[in-house]
Amino acid sequence: RRKHELGRLPANTKLGSRRISAVRVRGGNYKVRALRMDTGNFAWPTEAATQRARILDVVYNATSNELVRTKSLLKNCIVSVDAAPVKSFYAKQYGIDMDKKNKRPASKNDKAKKAKKSSAVAKFDVNKAPATLKRKWAFRNRTHKIEKSIEDQMKLGRMLARLSSRPGQVGRADAVLLEGAELQFYLKKLEKKKK
Helix, strand or coil: CCHHHCCCCCCCCEECCCEEEEEECHHHCEEEEEEEECEEEEEEHHHCEEEEEEEEEEEECCCCHHHHHCCECCCCCEEEEECHHHHHHHHHHHCCCCCCCCCCCCCHHHHHHHHHCCCCCCCCCHHHCCHHHHHHHHHHHHHCCCCHHHHHHHHHCEEEEEECCCHHHHCCCEEEECCHHHHHHHHHHHHHHHC
16 A cells, blocks of 8 residues: 555535635645535626625535435535525626515515514615716616526525535535526426425
């Protein structure tokens, strides 16, 4: 046996409060093992933007349903992500508040519940924007369209994303928000799973 042949135990990164350990590897370098993760950087390719958001749940893994049951975070697993940072970005970029769009008037009970809930992302008020920003929004909205399924996800407050990094190797959970044909494919898979 040689030192360079050694193998180590898998990290088995799970969903939970952040716990990370460093492992010294060949050449004096360090790998960062994420044992538990609950946040990550989520890229939105069509908007060329990245937001830091909370991972809510692991919803699908092509390898095994066991990995979904244990909430293991691995590369290419499909996770459900908090949509608040994405909504905030969308409001700042296009002046469209997804929470107010197509919503019934809030009752007193709803207002009381919302007051109790504290959001991690500061709310951006579209109405208080300066005139220069409103002109930019008007210009951007002339050519911009958002996919219906993404809009629906934003309204629900959860978005689907695919992990693109290996949390057990790099200690980070970077992901790409699903859209287009890929999103439709995984929505179909999740629908089948429910039945």
